Structures are given as structure tokens and as C-alpha cells.
Amino acid sequence: MIRVQDKVALVTGAALGLGEASARMLAREGARVVLTDIKDDDGERAAQAIVEDGGEAIYLHHDVAEENAWERVIQATLDRFGRVDVLVNNAGVGWGGPPEEETLERWNRLMSINLNGVFLGTKHAILAMKRVPPKGGSIINLSSIEGLVGDPNLGAYNASKGGVRLYTKSVALYCAKQGLGIRVNSIHPGYIWTPMVEHYLREHGGVEEGRKALDTLHPIGHVGEPDDIAYGVVYLASDESKFVTGAELVIDGGYTAQ
Known part of the structure; x- marks a missing residue:
């Protein structure tokens, strides 16, 4: 069984780490994949590796904090593949420090990527999924264990990932109650060995x-390893999770069970 056969999946932050692993696994399971990032050399390499393995993939330069970039990327996806079935909002940054030493500039920059990027991606994915029949789709937002529990040195990161968690639930309820057929879920990784x-x-x-x-x-x-998260992405992207929306998929080696 090919679990996401012929679905069109857009993965942000896909040049390295969790995004690259997710894009590769989605492609192996039959999806046509659009990889986006600002690391163009690594992104092109990741897309080419999928093609060389027999998959179908393209890479697009994409700053997730810019709405016009989202409009361009969604339109390019529709032009190439005709629809958007899956969005993986994976792009993110992280840094820490004492709250009294944090600057508004650094705070705003982190929020623009980790939280604004998820908002913009979700907005434009819903618009695309509504435009092209048949209706429906899956939006997968990468939060973190840091969206579930606090860390004394990661205040801005905690705030961004906690925001992703609750925004996911809000949009999941909206899409369900509007009968859009769009499921929206968050994934909460523990520490994963990534660049x-x-x-x-x-x-x-x-x-x-x-x-x-x-x-x-x-x-x-x-x-954890990047594929540990990619398996969760494939599950939420597939029809196996058709009764799952507004959920938190925690993949953390027991970190938050303590």
C-alpha cells in the first residue's frame, strides 16, 4: 500500500532536518512533493535526491514570514500539480536566553517565522484546498514539546510553539464545523538530532x-531521529488519520510523560 499515493504535499523548511526527512518519506509513500526553504542549495539537493529515488518533487525558494511569498508558492504548486492536499508547516527557528535580556527585534523575528508562518501557510492552504475539488486536505503544524511545557531559557520559543498548538485546535474546529473536510493537527517532537x-x-x-x-x-x-517525526507526518497526511483533527501527536521519547 502506498499511503499518500498521488497526494500533493507542500513541506516548508524542507532543505534539512525534519522537513527534508518528511518530504522524502512522503515521496516514498507516493506523494508529489513541493519542498520550500531559504537554503536554496540544500533545498535543490533534497528535491533532486527525491527525483533520483524515483519520486516527483520540486524546490521553491520561500520565506514563510512573507505573505506574498506564500501566494507565489501556492500558485506555483497549483500550476505544477493542480492542487494542494497536504501542507506541512515545518519551517522554524529557535534560540533562548533570560527574558529580561531578550530583545523585541529577536522576539518579533522568531514569531514571524514560527507563528506568523504557520498562520500564513494555514490561511493560503485552506484557500487552495477550497478552490480545487474534491474538497479536503490535511494541514500538519510542527509545534514542539516546548509548546506543551515551559523551559526557563526558551520563553520566546515556548510562546511561539504554544501559539501553534492552540491555533491548530482553533482552525481544526473551524474547518470541521464549516464542513470543509480539512483536518488540522500538530506534532510535538522532543529533541531530534538535526542540524x-x-x-x-x-x-x-x-x-x-x-x-x-x-x-x-x-x-x-x-x-530522536528525523524519520521518527516523518512517520508521524505521513500518518497525518494519509487517509489513515481521517478521524483525527485538532489533535496533538507527541513524539518525544517520554519527555513530557515525566
Whole structure:
């Protein structure tokens, strides 16, 4: 069984990490995939790798904080593939520090990507999904364990990911009550070994020791891998999850069970 055969999936932040893994797995399961990012070289490489593996994919430059960029990317997707069935709002950034040392500029920049980007993507995906029959679709928003629990040094990130969590529920209810056939869910990863996490550790004391410390935070004994999240994305993108909307899919090695 090909789980998302012929569905058209748009994945933001798809050049590396969780987005790349999700795009690859969606393609392996039969989807036609649009990868977007601002890291053009890595994005082109990721799309080409999917094509070389026998999938169908294109890459588009895309700043998720800009509404005109969303309009352009959605239209390019419709021009190429005719519809949008799945949106994975994955693009995000993360940094921390004491709240009294945070700046409004850094706060606004993080929110523009992590929260505004999800709002804009959701808005324009719904418009596209309503335009092209048959109706319906799946919007998958990447939140975090940091959207469920607090961290003393990640106030802005907590706020953005908590916002994603509740915005997801609001839109899920709207789409359900309007009879749009569009499901909206959030995924909440624990620490996953991605270039973003590795870069953070490199800047804060060292990668090897940092990874060991992160491993101990998860009762299962280790951090996750990008495919752990990609499996969840494929499930929510597929018709297997047709009764799932407004839900929080927590994939965290037991982190929030403590």
C-alpha cells in the first residue's frame, strides 16, 4: 500500500532536518512533493535526491514570514500539480536566553517565522484546498514539546510553539464545523538530532557532551531521529488519520510523560 499515493504535499523548511526527512518519506509513500526553504542549495539537493529515488518533487525558494511569498508558492504548486492536499508547516527557528535580556527585534523575528508562518501557510492552504475539488486536505503544524511545557531559557520559543498548538485546535474546529473536510493537527517532537540542534549545541559548550545531556532528558534513553517525526507526518497526511483533527501527536521519547 502506498499511503499518500498521488497526494500533493507542500513541506516548508524542507532543505534539512525534519522537513527534508518528511518530504522524502512522503515521496516514498507516493506523494508529489513541493519542498520550500531559504537554503536554496540544500533545498535543490533534497528535491533532486527525491527525483533520483524515483519520486516527483520540486524546490521553491520561500520565506514563510512573507505573505506574498506564500501566494507565489501556492500558485506555483497549483500550476505544477493542480492542487494542494497536504501542507506541512515545518519551517522554524529557535534560540533562548533570560527574558529580561531578550530583545523585541529577536522576539518579533522568531514569531514571524514560527507563528506568523504557520498562520500564513494555514490561511493560503485552506484557500487552495477550497478552490480545487474534491474538497479536503490535511494541514500538519510542527509545534514542539516546548509548546506543551515551559523551559526557563526558551520563553520566546515556548510562546511561539504554544501559539501553534492552540491555533491548530482553533482552525481544526473551524474547518470541521464549516464542513470543509480539512483536518488540522500538530506534532510535538522532543529533541531530534538535526542540524539545528547540533548547531545550538556547538554554540553552547560542545556537541558530544551536549548530545549526552539531551539523551538523558528522554526516558527512552536517547534523542530522536528525523524519520521518527516523518512517520508521524505521513500518518497525518494519509487517509489513515481521517478521524483525527485538532489533535496533538507527541513524539518525544517520554519527555513530557515525566
